[in-house]
Amino acid sequence: MMNLAWIVPLFPLGSFILLLLFGQRWKQASAYVGIAATLLSLLLAFAVLVDRLGGSTYEANWTWMTLGDVTLTAGISVTALNAWMLVVVALVSWLVHVYSQGYMAGDERFSTFYAYLGLFTFAMLGLVLSPNLLQAYIFWELVGLGSFLLIGFYFYKEEAKAAAKKAFIMTRIGDVGFFIGMMLLFWQTNSFDYDDIFRAVGDGTLSPGMTMLAAILIFIGAIGKSGQFPLHTWLPDAMEGPTPVSALIHAATMVAAGVYLVAALFPLYEASHAAMMTVAAIGGVTAIFAATIGLVQTDIKRVLAYSTISQLGYMMLALGAGSYVAAIFHLTTHAFFKALLFLAAGSVIHAVHTQNIEEMGGLWRRLPWTAPLFLIGALSISGVPLFAGFFSKDEILAAAWTNGPRLLFWLAVAAALLTSFYMFRLFFLVFAGKARRHEDAHEAPASMVAPMLVLGVLSIASGYMQTPWFGSFLGEWLTDGTYHHEAAPGWIAVIATVVSLAGILLAWLMYGAQKMPRDWLSARVPYIDELLRRHYYIDDIYRFTVVALVSFISRLLAYVDRFLVEGLARLAAGIVGAAASAGSRGQNGQVQTYGAVTVSGLAILVVIFALTGGYWL
Amino acid sequence: MNNVWQSDWSMMAPEWIVLAAAIVLLVIDLALPSDRSRRPLAWGAAAAAALAMIATAAMIPAEPASILHDTFRLDAFAKAFKLILLAGGALALLLVAEWEPKEGSPHRGEFAYMMLFALLGAMMVASSGDLLTLFVSLELLSVSSYILAGLRKTASASNEAALKYVINGGIATAIMLFGMSYVFGLTGATNLGDIARRLQETNEPYMLALAFLLLLIGVSFKLATVPFHMWAPDVYEGAPVPATAFFAVVSKTAGFVLLLRLLVTMFAAAPSEGREPSSLLLSMQPVITILAGLTMIIGSVVALRQRSLKRLLAYSSIAHAGYLLAGFAAMSWAMIDSLWMYLLVYTLMNIGAFAIIAHIVNETGSDDLDGLAGLYRHRPLLAAALGLFLLSLAGIPGTAGFIAKLYIFIGLVVTEPGHYVLAAVMAITTVISYVYYFNLIVQLFFRPTFTAPLGRLPAGLSTAVVLCALGTLAIGWAPGLAYDVLAQFGHFGDFLP
Amino acid sequence: MTLSAYLALALILFCIGLYGALTKRNTVIVLICIELMLNAVNINFVAFAKYGAHPGVRGHVFALFAIAVAAAEAAVGLAALIAFYRSRKTVQVDEANSLKH
């Protein structure tokens, strides 16, 4: 089946094209096209995965472009990682397709929505199948396109417009880093193929300096796409998109692409300690940084967005700490529980028509399916034992302890505490307490609940792929059996459990039981509260530095263009014009002047001749 | 030496034709009642010029020869340039035929035969082998031209033009003659061949150089090049349009003929005081180069400010004289070839443009360039023809002007070292000239019209316009036509006596 | 008398003529000055014909032709002046300035 893997992305592409052409006519039926296409993809992806379980790999290449003696190829490769990602992406995508049928019902651009979803799914599946950097870059940008289109889906909202633009541009900044890194690698190795690059890293063709430079540059791409500090600001704004989109793109798949990319290029990173440390440090900082902001958000989706950033930081930390398996493991579990959380949040929004958690409350009984499912997700992300998040997070903490700097480990622990706190702050504010408004809130239709159920199951079950007790299926598989679980100290699991429970307890005290005043901290250190509410002023810093600088240069150049460049041209024209006027005035109508000019011309020539004696010039 | 009566007078057939026609027309003009139209006389004159042209063409295969003690030479050079002079003359005479100044045209008969006399003078210049005949025929051209300029007796502009022409022409004649007297003094000969031979032995470099400069300045009057160009705009503006066309084309061609006959023949082998032993002509190359450059610049720059069409074309003709002088200054082997080609093309495109301007002046009495505004709307073909001539004057490919200019360029850069500065000046002034040529095109095609629609083009003008347009297009797209004719002259290998 | 004396005379005469032609306001004087320049040339021709390196009759002939041509030119010049006078009622050459720029 692996040789058919190239068909997997084509189903959603077909859905995209069909819906673009006929969507207006099919209206609500468009959903079935999208669902069917992604289902086919999912089934085929499963088949590929099963095939891959046999242990073989598959790679196929076709000529994309010849440049003299260099042939650039396009192709697919099915490795353990790719096959795995294929299934995760296809699965989440399919679930979101199903969910959206209910969520987006009645929207006048319903078919367009499904078309865009198809485009995105196509790009994402293409990305994970790429055998070379160039192709990865192409799909990398295309998933960005899908994200951009879907964020701007409500185009008539100024906020959506701004968010879409911001998302594209911020990720583009990262992409340019990716682009340059990729080009440098090609310059050095004359190939974009992962295998060739790894070979060059291995045999020393690639100098250590260049390895580091390229790795870090490509990582900038990952920073942009995965919303890592300092290019994370687009991700919270991206919540302007419809909620299913947030679940699919900005939680489960696209934002994880950065993690995937670093994982796919892992041998390159492993060769450079500095690059690994960069990845780890950025990941660790992002994890704690985003978590702190998440504490004070009042928009349900923004809390989840910051949580996503934080969790992606975890994955980066894992990669930087050398635990490729932990990163992918967390990527997978996160995909499931974060998608679940978003879909549940979508269900809540669908029910109450607001995103402000201050206006919610007491929805536990009104949303009998959504609430428990949300709880599962929250427990999972908080790392409560027996839920999926616990296992993957534990793995990361262990990796950080054994390979990373101690500081990063403790940052990760602190982030874990914060995570469970803000997740349960969210949970209690939304579901517990008295119903504040929205007496008429009611549960979502089955098409929305069903995908959540599936994800709920996965949010628990997916953790058991890799546990201290039942063996490391995922690790073995991803590393072709060479995986050996590094025995981390047992106390790490204990600490993880303790901090997550502590966070939940604290949240319960403040928001559930309301035993503690909510402004306990903000009243004491208001400036910290302000700092967090303003997202550490990152947007403002950008506005006053980078944006100001660019617009200053731009204005400067505009003046140069208008006055210097145009001015020089006008000056030349002016000189000719002035000469014309002077010449015209010199023609004064006096015939004797004309004669005099002639005679003086003659005289000048004679005098020069007399002086130089014929040695002209 | 053969007797006068034994000379082969048939060699002068074109001259005889023109002379006879001029005298016959003169007589008819006297005899004809004053109320009869003189238009047929102009047509007759044009026919005579055309006939003379055919006669000249028929003589092309003949070996070079000379009669009258080598004062009249019929070499390839003479034939080639006579063809251009006659073509220009015939076309200008067509303009004369339709000349309708607002005070009436009582002197059209005179116009026709005076122009024939002037043409005769120009032809004789081309054939002269002697300083004396050269001088006399030049003066025939000049004096007739003064009269042509003043033919609108009652129009003050015409009078003023004639007066200015005479005064400046007189000064030019005196300067040139002064130069000739020095040449004569150094050699004691008046035959150009003799002069050239004896100059090789002269040891008076300063006097020789002075003579050269005097002659050069004297000739530059006819060429209308720096420093003797300033009369041209005034005279061109004041003179009747057919006369202006004649000055711009035939007079200028004659000037270049004179330049080649006089300066090249006499000084090509004369010694000089230069850094290395070379001829005086070559050592004077920098002077000519500078004058050519200045001419191009002044002509094309000052034209930018003109509103009168005639005056504009006057400056344009100065600029073109600069291009031609540049071709001369290069002194490559392509010199005479490229000048001939350029003058041929220049004749066609200029007369064509003047024919249409003549029509506008006839109809509106003004030659302001506003008169062109919106011409395209009522007279699209006329506008297209004028557009073609203007494009050709600007040297746009697809017209004859380009191919001629290209040849000048090639001549400029084929020498070692090449005249790159001059080529650059020529290139830049060409672009400057785009401004005023295209300004006219803008008037023709883009602007709305202000004036009453023009009437139909009369027969004489339309003949001229059609011929010129066909020539301009044909040489533009199939330059082989013209170059094959040029090849007949064997690169003027028999030019030097 | 040597050749150079004649040549100097001619040159001086030429310059006087030239000066007059370029400065005098009366057109008749201007035309006379042009005649002066042409006569300077004639002196040159005759002097060269008599004392030059190659004495002969050619110089005289040339001078005769020059005189004839000068006469023709003067005639046309005066005719032009008369026509000009008719339309402008002046013979001042500096008032012939309606055509300019």
Next chain:
Amino acid sequence: MTFLSLLVFSPLLGIVLLMFVRKTDAKMIQWLGTAATVPPLILALFAFIQSGRGFRLEQLDEARDWVRLTDLPFLTDTAYVIRYELGIDGLSLVFIVLTAVLATLAAVASMLVKTEKKGFFLWLLALEIGMLGVFAAANFVWFFLFLEVTLVAMFFLVGKWGGFERERAAYGYLLYNGLGSALLLVVIAVLIARTGTANFALLHEMLHNPVAQGQWIAPLTEEGRRWLLGGLLLAFAVKLPAVPLHRWLIRVHVEAPPPVVMLHAGVLLKIAAYGMIRFGVGLFPDEFRAFAGAIAVFGVINVLYGALLALRQRELKHVLAYSSVSHMGVVLIGLGALNEAGIQGAVFQSVAHGLISALSFLLVGVLAHRMGTTDINRLGGLAKAMPLFSGYLLTAALALLGLPGMAGFVGEFTSFLGLFQTKPALAAAGALGLIFAAVYSLKAILDITFGRACDRQEAVVGWRDPQVSAASLGELQGGVVDLQAKEAVPAFILVALIVAVGVYPQLLAAPLDAVVETMMNGLGG
């Protein structure tokens, strides 16, 4: 064979037929004018397909006697013989196909031109002849001849059918390009004078074969060659245009009628790229090396300068104009790289920008027609009223910013790939332009299509295009009309081509490969 002559001059048939159509019969003129662009399109596509199937393009070479400037006895029989010579290779073919396609689409888009359609189409067809001829010429004189045909045709098209400042724009075009052409003419004259030939192949032979160099009429020193190449590059830099010689482009983009800009931005700017490759790299490979660094630097300056200025513009046409400057910088980057990837990149970028700018200006034309303005400040939220149009506009913006899967990416990617192998630091600086490209295109297009809908009356107050106003003011009373089928078809074709090239660049790479390889051999490596 007369295939190429037929290809180049077939629009002449349309010109002749149009002469006989009544001025007022707008429908007939539109129909005939469009139909006249079809024969060259068919012939060009035929040649393209045939060459893809292994047909050797040299078989199409044509030569006919045209003029022999002189037959001086000391010259050889072939010296100074200028023949009418046409001949194409893969490089020319790519551009010819581009020209033919865009000409047809521009003719279709000309339906929005309402005044004096007859004259418009006459000049449009003349322009097409010129463009086709430029690429088909195998001889410097004919190359120049066709180049000047485009110059005159553009002068008329801009000066007569342009916006309010049309005459100024036309003059700017004329003078800048005239200077470029004049410089080019001097170079051509030197080459002809010294070698006695204007034929590309012969010139190549004369310049590179020591035996042939013995037949030179006058020597051409090393230094002389460098000057010639410098002149060539400067001449084409004006036409490209390279900063700081770009001001004319801005005005032409703004003032010219949109169908004309489609051809101008789409094809005419590419003549410069073509010329630099064909003559710069083709004739003076060794000397080109010395200039490569400077060209690359200018390329990067172009990219950044154009992009940074495009950021500030609030008039859509200005944005697109500066983006053209920026995109042509990528062409320079490719050339400056001077390797296979770079040169192919320059060609890709040329083609890509041709298609993309044609699409952009097709849409600009529609926008100006519907809204009476292209001022971004007066527009907004169009996606509601004109969803299809906005979709295409967004597609154009994405293509403009070099989205992978579209042609622009292939051009940029390949050019940068080239430069990264020779001057990585410079290339990295240039890559920053990719960010700015995203910013300016999205900013402009999203402000028009997304956000709050603009008030239509308010938008119209600022109309400035006299050509469209008369027609659109009448329609303004009614609602806004989305993209009509006849407008959508050309847009769709362009999008399809953009995507086709973007997805499968081998389509273009295949015909180019042999040409570029020959050039690389000339470069000695």
